[in-house]
Amino acid sequence: xxxxxPVLESVTQPANGLLxxxxxxxxxxxxxxxxxTVLGLDDCGSDEACRLRALGxxxxxxxxxxxxxxxxxxxxxxxxxxxxxxxxxxITVQPLPAVRSARG
Amino acid sequence: MSDLAVPVVESTPPVSSxxxxxxxxxxxxxxxxxxxxxxxxxxxxxxRQRVGNFAGVTVERVEGMFRTAGGARVSCLDLPGSYSxxxxxxxxxxxxxxxxxxxxxxxxPDVIVVVVDAAHLERNLYLASQVLEVGVPVVVALNQxxxxxxxxxxxxxxxxxxxxxxxxxxxxxxxxxxxxxxxRACEIAVTLPAPGRKFVLPHAVDDALLPVVQHLEQAGFxxxxxxxxxxxxxxxxxxxxxxxxxxxxxxxxxxxxVTLAQMGIAPQRLESDAxxxxxxxVMSRTxxxxxxxxxSISDRIDxxxxxxxxxxxxxxxxxxxxxxxxxxxxxxxxxxxxxGIAALGSLVGGFMPEGELRSLVVDGVFAGVGSVLVFLPxxxxxxxxxxxxxxxxxxxxxxxxxxxxxxxxxxxxxxFIPMLSGYACAVPGIMATRVIxxxxxxxATMMVVPLMSCSARLPVYTLLIGSFVxxxxxxxxxxxxGMTLLGMYLLGTLTALAVAAVFKRTLLKGPVRxxxxxxxxxxxxxxxxxxxxxxxxxxxxxxxxxxxxxxxxIVLWALATYPRTAPDxxxxxxxxxxQQLEQSALGQIGKVIEPLVRPLGYDWKIGxxxxxxxxxxxxxxSTMGTIYxxxxxxxxxxxxxxxxxxxxxxxxxxPVYSTLVALGLMVFYVYALMCMSTTAITVxxxxxxxxxxxxxxxxxxxxxALAYGAAWLVYTVGRxxxxxx
Numbered sequence: 070x071x072x073x074x075p076v077l078e079s080v081t082q083p084a085n086g087l088l089x090x091x092x093x094x095x096x097x098x099x100x101x102x103x104x105x106t107v108l109g110l111d112d113c114g115s116d117e118a119c120r121l122r123a124l125g126x127x128x129x130x131x132x133x134x135x136x137x138x139x140x141x142x143x144x145x146x147x148x149x150x151x152x153x154x155x156x157x158x159x160i161t162v163q164p165l166p167a168v169r170s171a172r173g
Numbered sequence: 174m175s176d177l178a179v180p181v182v183e184s185t186p187p188v189s190s191x192x193x194x195x196x197x198x199x200x201x202x203x204x205x206x207x208x209x210x211x212x213x214x215x216x217x218x219x220x221r222q223r224v225g226n227f228a229g230v231t232v233e234r235v236e237g238m239f240r241t242a243g244g245a246r247v248s249c250l251d252l253p254g255s256y257s258x259x260x261x262x263x264x265x266x267x268x269x270x271x272x273x274x275x276x277x278x279x280x281x282p283d284v285i286v287v288v289v290d291a292a293h294l295e296r297n298l299y300l301a302s303q304v305l306e307v308g309v310p311v312v313v314a315l316n317q318x319x320x321x322x323x324x325x326x327x328x329x330x331x332x333x334x335x336x337x338x339x340x341x342x343x344x345x346x347x348x349x350x351x352x353x354x355x356x357r358a359c360e361i362a363v364t365l366p367a368p369g370r371k372f373v374l375p376h377a378v379d380d381a382l383l384p385v386v387q388h389l390e391q392a393g394f395x396x397x398x399x400x401x402x403x404x405x406x407x408x409x410x411x412x413x414x415x416x417x418x419x420x421x422x423x424x425x426x427x428x429x430x431v432t433l434a435q436m437g438i439a440p441q442r443l444e445s446d447a448x449x450x451x452x453x454x455v456m457s458r459t460x461x462x463x464x465x466x467x468x469s470i471s472d473r474i475d476x477x478x479x480x481x482x483x484x485x486x487x488x489x490x491x492x493x494x495x496x497x498x499x500x501x502x503x504x505x506x507x508x509x510x511x512x513g514i515a516a517l518g519s520l521v522g523g524f525m526p527e528g529e530l531r532s533l534v535v536d537g538v539f540a541g542v543g544s545v546l547v548f549l550p551x552x553x554x555x556x557x558x559x560x561x562x563x564x565x566x567x568x569x570x571x572x573x574x575x576x577x578x579x580x581x582x583x584x585x586x587x588x589f590i591p592m593l594s595g596y597a598c599a600v601p602g603i604m605a606t607r608v609i610x611x612x613x614x615x616x617a618t619m620m621v622v623p624l625m626s627c628s629a630r631l632p633v634y635t636l637l638i639g640s641f642v643x644x645x646x647x648x649x650x651x652x653x654x655g656m657t658l659l660g661m662y663l664l665g666t667l668t669a670l671a672v673a674a675v676f677k678r679t680l681l682k683g684p685v686r687x688x689x690x691x692x693x694x695x696x697x698x699x700x701x702x703x704x705x706x707x708x709x710x711x712x713x714x715x716x717x718x719x720x721x722x723x724x725x726x727i728v729l730w731a732l733a734t735y736p737r738t739a740p741d742x743x744x745x746x747x748x749x750x751x752q753q754l755e756q757s758a759l760g761q762i763g764k765v766i767e768p769l770v771r772p773l774g775y776d777w778k779i780g781x782x783x784x785x786x787x788x789x790x791x792x793x794x795s796t797m798g799t800i801y802x803x804x805x806x807x808x809x810x811x812x813x814x815x816x817x818x819x820x821x822x823x824x825x826x827x828p829v830y831s832t833l834v835a836l837g838l839m840v841f842y843v844y845a846l847m848c849m850s851t852t853a854i855t856v857x858x859x860x861x862x863x864x865x866x867x868x869x870x871x872x873x874x875x876x877x878a879l880a881y882g883a884a885w886l887v888y889t890v891g892r893x894x895x896x897x898x
Contacts, residue, residue, distance in 0.1 A: 115686075116261060119408050120689055122258035122445035126294045130449075130647065137471070139577050140214060140688055145294040150470070151573045153585070153688035 091164040096141070099134045106131045112149035112159030124150060131165065132171075152170035198247045199281065200359055203268055203304060204252035204288030207566070207794035209316045213288055214251040215705045217356070222705075241356035248281065256296075257692075258303045259405060266413055272307045273398055275415045279513035284359050284622065288314045291328055291343070293319035294460060298452045298577065299445075303405070305337065306370050308395035310362040313341040314355055314500055319348075320694065325463030333459045338368045347699040369397045374404075378443070381432040382407070384425040392419040404447070407440040407622045409768050438554045453858055457566045471566075471694040478570050482731070491567075492662075495558045497655040506550035514543035519740040541726025541795040542719070546607035549711060551635065552628045555699030556597055556710045557703060564698030568593070569690060575687050582670045585609075586688045588618040590671060595625030597710070599851040602627075603858050613683035617676040619858060620872050621848050624669035626662045629790040634661055636794055640814035642837040665843045668879070680871075725792050729785060733761035754800065773841070773881070774834045774888040781840070833896050844880035846873050 075171040107130045110118040112143050126132065135149065136142035141157045143150050152160075182716075191752045205209040218237025235251040269277075271592055272283040287304050289297040301737035321328065334341045340358040344351035374382075379436030389399035406426050416422055418800045430440040468476070477483055492725055518539035562568050568590065578588030587609050602622040609615040623714040626634070638654050645653045677683070754760050762784070763777030770780040776780070778800055786793035794813070801816045820829045846852070851870050859868035 089196050110442075115410055117687060117689065118260050118441065119259055120256070122408070122442060123259050123261075123299060123379050124689070125299065125449065126693070127445040127449060128442055129446075132281075136475075138481065140573065142475075142479070142573075142692060146293070149475075149692040150693075151576075151586075151688060151690040151692055153576065153580075155687035156689065 088095065093161055093163050095158050096152075096160040096162045097137075097154060098134075099164060101137045103136050104131060104133050104165040106165060107160060108128065108163055109161040110159070111161070113156055117156060117159075119154070121172075124137070124148075126160075132162075140169070177659065195644050198245055198359065198363060199242070199283045199361050200247050200249045201252055201271055201282035202249060202288060203252045203272065203300065204254060204314075204316075205256055205284060205290065205293075205300060206691065208254075208290040208297065209699075210254060210287045210288040211251065212699045212702045213314060213344065214249065215699075216349050216352060217247075217874065218249060219538050220705065220708065222709075227725065239356070241360050242353040243357060243360050245360055247356070247553050252283070255300060257300055258401075259409065260665075266415075269413070270307070270415050273394070273402075273415070274309075275785040282309055284310050284312060284361065284362050284474070286312045286314050286355070288619055291315050291318050292324050292326060294321075294326075294328065295452055295456050298455065299448055301337070302371065302448045302451065303401060305339065305368045306397050306401035308367050308369075308397040310365050310367050312355065312358045312362045313337060313339055314346075315341055315343045316346050318351075319345050320696065324469065327461050329459045329461075333455070336371070336455045336459060338371065339365075347697075347701070352745030353403050355441070355683045367395075367397065372402060372447060374447060377436060378433065380436065381436070385422065385429050388419055388422045388425050388800075389416075392422075404444050405436060405595045408445070429702045433770065435805045456812045469694070472649075474695050475570070475692070478567070480575065484570075484574055490573060491562070493651065493655075493659055495555070495562075497651065497659075498554060498558060501652075501655070502554055503550040507547050511543070511547050512547065514539060514546065518543065519645055529734075532734065537727050537799060538723060540798045540801075541730065542723050543798065545634075546715070549715065551631050553707050553711050555628055556697070556707050559593070559597055561698050562705045564696075564702060566693045566695045569692050572688060573688075573692065576668070576690075580685055582674035583685055584614055584618060584673055585685055586690055588614065589671075591618050591622055592625050592666070595622040595627060595669075598627050598629070599623040599625070603851065603854050606858065609686075611678070611683065614686060616859060616868065617673050617681045619855060620676055620868070620875075621669040621673045623851050623855075623872065623876065624672065624844065626665045626843060627790075627848075629848065630842050632791050632794045634658055634799075634839055636814060636817075637835040637839050641830060641832045642818050664840065670845070672875070672879075678687045707725045725785060726795050726799055729796050730761065732762070734756050735799060747856075758799070770886070773837055773884045774831075774892075776829055778829075778839065779834075783847075785880045787847045788844060793842070793847075833888060833891040836891070837884045840887050841880045841884035844876055844883055846876040 093108055096105065096107075102149060107126060107128055110121055110126075113121065121127070125148070126143070130145065134141060134145040135144055139153055140153050143152065202210055202214055214235070214237060217239045219239075221239065222235055224236040227356070237249050237251070239247050239249060241247055250271065252268045252537070255265040255268045257265065258269045258272070259265060271280065272282065272285060285300045285304055285307065289301055301311075301313060315328065315330070315333075318328075328343075330343055340362055342355045342358050344353055344355060346352075366706055376729075382400070385403040385406060386396075386399045389402050390396060394402060406416075407430060433440040433443065464515055474486050478487060481675070489717075518535050521539070522531055522535040525534065570585040572589045575589040579585055579588055588606075591602045591606045591609075593602075599622050602625065603619050606615050606618045606622070609618060635658075638657050642654050642657045647653055647656060665896070676852045731753060733760060736756070759781055760777065763781040766780035766784055767777040770777075770783065778797070782796040782800070785796045797817070799815055801813060817830050818828070851874060854866035855869040855872055859865040
């Protein structure tokens with residue numbers, strides 16, 4: 070790992086050995102099956118951002134990545150939304166730790 | 174289903190307060206796409222629907238009549254499906270204008286019914302929360318209760334009524350459950366005060382918005398609607414057409430966004446934050462969902478349907494099935510119609526004395542119109558199968574799968590739906606391009622939609638394939654005829670993609686808009702909705718057969734019959750009629766056209782039929798029907814296909830219609846734009862006036878050049894390779 074940010078490492082690395090909380094990234098970098106909270110839609114273009122917000126994909130929403138290829142299929146508030154790669158690259162998210170009990 | 178009782182209805186006074194019989198209650202139906210809104214509309218109105226356009230725009234306007242459970246007459250307007258009132262597409266713009274009472278035709282709703290999908294309540298409540306502020310009484314139709322139940326979602330309806338402050342009626346529209354309660358709720362709602370905003374904004378935000386609200390109120394907006402519009406305007410870049418005339422509004426809007434930004438509030442996310450914040454609270458108080466284990470059925474289907482390898486294979490197999498079914502299922506029905514019309518023709522002919530009039534009726538009207546009506550079963554089946562794909566939710570998956578291909582040519586997945594509608598008819602296909610926000614993408618899609626083989630080409634394809642392609646069976650049980658038909662559709666589709674790529678790189682350069690597409694849950698299609706769709710399309714086709722095609726048939730019969738010539742008694746009866754046809758007005762026109770179509774391998778009869786079919790493609794078949802009905806030696810001659818096969822060139826003694834000629838002719842019809850309605854709709858959709866006409870001219874011109882060139886190529890190359898005469 071990087072040696073440039075020792076302070077941050079020690080803060081985000083809990084003592085009990087769990088993985089460090091991931092840093093904010095583009096939605097397009099998330100893997101299928103992962104969950105993330107939307108931080109910003111700033112790089113989507115204002116018309117597209119307006120439509121995404123109406124569809125329930127707004128700041129603070131948690132989304133699940135169902136499928137990721139050239140485009141992504143997301144779970145947004147119980148609905149399935151497919152987004153092109155230009156949009157998923159423009160959405161900033163905070164990845165969330167996987168929910169362990171999701172598959173019963 | 175006793176849990177479908179409506180508390181609000183039970184606690185209200187009897188129907189005496191509803192409007193009197195003479196008054197018509199106007200109800201606007203709004204909702205997200207895929208909420209079963211159209212199913213509900215069909216269940217309420219049945220076939221009492223009028224389809225038209227909103228004044229000035231080409232958004233389809235469907236209005237229907239029904240009676241409430243209390244007997245009041247209702248005029249119901251089915252507004253286009255919208256995710257919000259954000260006016261980000263022409264559809265949403267229209268919905269907003271109608272709800273605000275700003276529709277250009279003056280139609281104002283007395284009650285608004287918001288159709289809400291119980292299985293996806295959270296997202297659906299966004300539109301509902303906007304509609305509550307319009308300033309008109311609202312009823313919430315909580316549809317698809319069965320789907321919600323299956324997903325383990327329970328909704329506390331009385332609590333939801335309390336939260337929204339309007340009647341909420343649980344429904345299962347596709348089983349017609351809850352309709353009486355809904356219509357009664359509409360009657361009652363009209364007497365209730367209009368609802369309003371259910372959440373409060375911080376005082377500072379309200380203050381910042383006040384100047385915008387005041388401008389709107391001065392322009393005649395109701396206070397509640399003014400607040401709705403003010404909040405909405407914070408998230409858009411410029412005011413929409415219905416607000417453009419309000420002086421000073423745009424400045425006030427800009428000032429408000431600056432003020433908000435100074436307060437540390439991002440104006441573009443103000444509305445979604447406020448509404449979804451409120452919705453989150455409502456959800457927590459009204460709904461409970463069982464802990465779901467594993468994937469839903471929809472997700473499991475998608476694991477296959479969207480699979481990287483299986484998905485595209487399944488897609489192509491489904492498309493092959495569509496075209497195969499059009500051919501095989503329709504055959505017995507077609508035989509029945511053909512037999513029926515022939516019997517009717519000879520029955521009517523039997524009552525008439527031998528002569529001109531009998532010839533007109535039997536050879537002109539029955540032969541011409543009959544030869545087109547025969548294709549009614551195929552058109553019904555095509556619309557039925559496309560309807561099933563659309564209603565079940567697969568169409569959105571197809572658009573998702575096709576997005577990558579479409580992107581490569583410079584369009585996006587959304588363009589796929591208008592193109593697929595083009596398989597049924599280019600007119601609704603071109604109208605469906607309105608879901609594309611970007612004008613460049615829209616025009617490029619519009620230009621290529623008519624290359625998708627529409628149902629009007631089907632009569633031409635089936636006549637020629639049925640006559641000239643052997644009905645042999647290929648491996649896997651697919652027939653050669655069905656696959657030839659699929660080939661014609663593929664040819665049109667691939668060419669459409671190529672042409673779109675050319676347009677996007679030349680006349681319509683521009684970036685590709687990214688895909689935003691909802692993949693609705695899979696569901697069983699509603700039999701009633703499918704029935705209404707098929708019925709409407711079938712009636713449209715029959716009406717065309719009864720008007721355009723019938724009058725053209727009569728004109729063509731006259732042209733083929735006159736001027737009469739004295740028959741040469743030395744010739745056989747068959748040759749006499751051949752001679753008469755050649756010397757008729759139609760024959761003479763054909764001789765003029767012949768040099769133009771000779772290079773394609775056609776004789777003058779095909780030339781005349783092509784010329785006549787520039788008004789509408791199906792006319793090709795009816796013209797051939799008329800020509801051979803007239804030229805034939807017997808009234809109830811064998812079917813047209815048989816006649817074509819038997820047709821022999823009098824000079825060479827070889828068949829006129831070789832398989833090669835038939836193939837070239839089909840390719841011509843794949844490409845040529847022979848439809849006045851399509852040209853008319855392109856003019857209007859491309860912007861009307863001079864711009865519209867020039868785009869329509871470009872469309873017509875390139876398609877004709879493509880048709881002639883390709884047909885010539887097929888014929889020339891085919892002959893060089895030694896196929897056919």
